[in-house]
Amino acid sequence: MGKLSTTQGTIDRDEIGLLVPHEHIFADLGPMEAENWKDTDPEAVIELIGPEIERAKEAGIDALVECTPEGVGRRVDIDLAVSEATDFPVVVPTGIYQETSIPQWAREMGVAELTEWMLDELTNEIEDTGVRAAWIKVSTDDDDPEGLSDDEEKILRAAARAGAETGAVIGSHTLHGNVAHQQLDIIAEEGYDPSRFIWIHARAEENLDYHERAAKRGAFVEYDWIGGHDQDDQTYIDLVEYMTERGYTDNILLSQDRGYYDPSQPDGGEVDPYTYIVEKFLPKLRAANVPDAAIDTIVHENPLDAYCR
Template sequence: MSVWPEESDVSELITTLGAYDREDLGLILPHEHVFVDLGPMAAANWTDADPDDVVDVMAPEIERARAAGVTALVEATPEGVGRRVDVDLAVSEAAEFPVVVPTGIYQEPKIPDWAREASEDDLYEWLLSELTEGVEDTGVRAAWIKVSTDDDDPTGLSADEAKILRAAARAGADTGAAIGIHTLHGGVVHQQLDVIEDAGYDADRFIWIHAQADDADHHEAVADRGAYVEYDWIGGDDQDDERYLDLIERMLDAGHRDRLLLSQDRGWYDPSEPGGGQQRPYTYLPETFLPKLRERVGEGTVTRLTQDNPFDAYAR
């Protein structure tokens, strides 16, 4: 049974601090990390992390982002890489800054054993509960669904990845929640879109995360199907701003102004590293990249790409 009204003229972005209307927010970073465990799963470093330690490190990073004009950010850490919504909430409350958190499960080989053993129906019920009732005992509802596919396999989804995606599509269809998928191979994205459409959901609620990892021809083809295309390594050590500027202009020229998202995949406190590791500030996009983009495409387009599009993508 659907819990999402078939027609509504009100969209809200669900965050750690409650639901926000479009008018409440400005620049939104649609793919960042507050807390993520990139160490071995068996070590389970995320389980013992003290929220206060994370607050001490990450609240100042959030403050720097706010000073640079950021009004909200999307946490992109799912189960399998150390999701801790209680930690996200602690940082959010300390900084008085809204964070958008996901439900969902990461890729091979980091799919948790409980998810491998669960049926598609079990996973659907779990996703639906986190989207409508809240994550564990945090009181925070997940706003969207984050899933993934194996970076080293360009041929398609594993059986467990496909099962998770089908459950995600069903939960998305019942709530209006976006499905964001970490995928490095453009050909696989079309398979994923086929899966969610076969399960009864819509391509326009699909976000291709890390699209910049594959050829731009795939970007246009995926956007032609109605999905969002996200460039989210902007400011990375081996990334070239000119390449991103050219990619953005190509997508704009192809008529995909409303299907493009920009972010950095930055921040994060990693509990597998001493003191949380080395953080990467959230400020590169607003302070360094967007001034270059404004010179090319104008203020109105920048506003569309950094305010309206991320709100439309993640709100429900």
Template sequence: MKQIYTTLGPRRRDELGMILPHEHVFADLRTPDQPGYAEAEIDAVVALMVPQIEAIKRQGITLLVECTTGGVGRRADIDLAVSKAADFPIVVPTGNYREPWIPAWISEASEGDLEQWMVSELTEGIEDTGVLAGWIKLSAGDDGISPLEARILRAAARASVRTNAVIGSHTIRGRIALEQLDILQSEGCSPERFISIHTQEEKDFGLHRVLVDRGAWIEYDHVGRAPDDELVSMVMRAVDAGLGEHLLISHDLGWYDPAQPGGGTPRPYTHLVDSLLPSLKIAGVSEEAIRKLTEANPFEAFAR
């Protein structure tokens, strides 16, 4: 049985409705060697972020995927506290971001050690939280994959093969995402277990097609950060081209930022339901297609 592993335990398809596949509850974009990196009072994060979660619960959102990974401040204990306070499941990743956000211990670890670390977090739990990682989040440099990033990717591929966890990568250029797919496949990992995050940043739509043709998921995750008419055009172009079966949409917003006084001012996760979905309906996108984009697709991408 397919399930998504969350802070509140596994969730089946029939237990879920709309899913936001790319958001942040807590993130620190400073490098891990900076003073105060990823440090915050849990109660302060809960106070700031639970209202953001309550707002999407009222909209009918049933699950949120936390995209903060190692290197940019992942705190599974904080995600768990926010989740419990809001009674709302959150999906937390294992893995690590790109250079220079790679801590020394990961730089020094072997591929085998990195693989086993990811498998352990996916099957036994993250640190002492009891939370099973629900997926693997990585990244690659904008101009190419560094040797260290490739080592992490190969380890992730092997962990995915062992657990069926999906791998999502912050990758700006389509050609680099395709290089990542080559590495994954060389390790026996199926392209269906790869999400090309930030696909909207690749302006060559032909590369969106190639990614989907190879079996990968593509993700337009700038809802609420780009004009709705731009998003409507992008989504309709993808649907009309037959890419809708492999398309994810989200905001990439939030979050409590420990580098800012009081955590800063989070940007809400509400624009998709409040504005974009009505705009898509007006443009002629069917209810069935919208359910596919907001419910079925994200479940299939993250379930294992």
């Protein structure tokens, strides 16, 4: 798996030293019926986000993964405009967000139709942007700890089939550990490898047995609220220590879930820098009881293992 699909075309893995695996350039967190995302001027996003991309480049970040799918204002044309303005590769997804945000057109599609839609974006282009999706973003309902809705399961099965055909990784916004394992079961049922799954926002699950079991199944376990969400860095240092001590260094992803221009907020809202993890967190992690070799694997190798194909 040596190629990374980005807004700047396909890039060889060895050209990317540091890929941050969960960030946002543009996301609409307002009511979907308001459709604020539809009329946003790309130039407004460039003005707000461009300086943060430049700071990221200065901090040694070579590319970032944009994690906004359909249902929360995906605008790949905006991602592309920001990428071109800053000469910075962005990795974008196909896929659909959680139950409350699933577009009506996706509810009306069956598994086969959704699979074809994802395959087209993974192998051809997203809309008319010329940009190929690198991965598949799905989600489960934050407020439902029991399992997937019928439409969420349908979308996941389509993702597994598209993944099996292309090798694309599936990342899921999932706050509940038991639901993450239900997703892994479904992916396996559809004939895809659970090692091509990223459990996004795993930090929300406090039972670390779920984390360990997911890693044992081969999945990536992503801790991606570093520097925000009113959580201190020691929480994440403890998680990295716990997982590395148990032999799961190759399964850990670290990111921030930062950025981003939100068209539901005045002037795009407040933007958090992409540099916290490099400038603040990693020095603390290197001072803790985690070997430098493990940190280098987590930071430099694992994101590329996940997103290259």
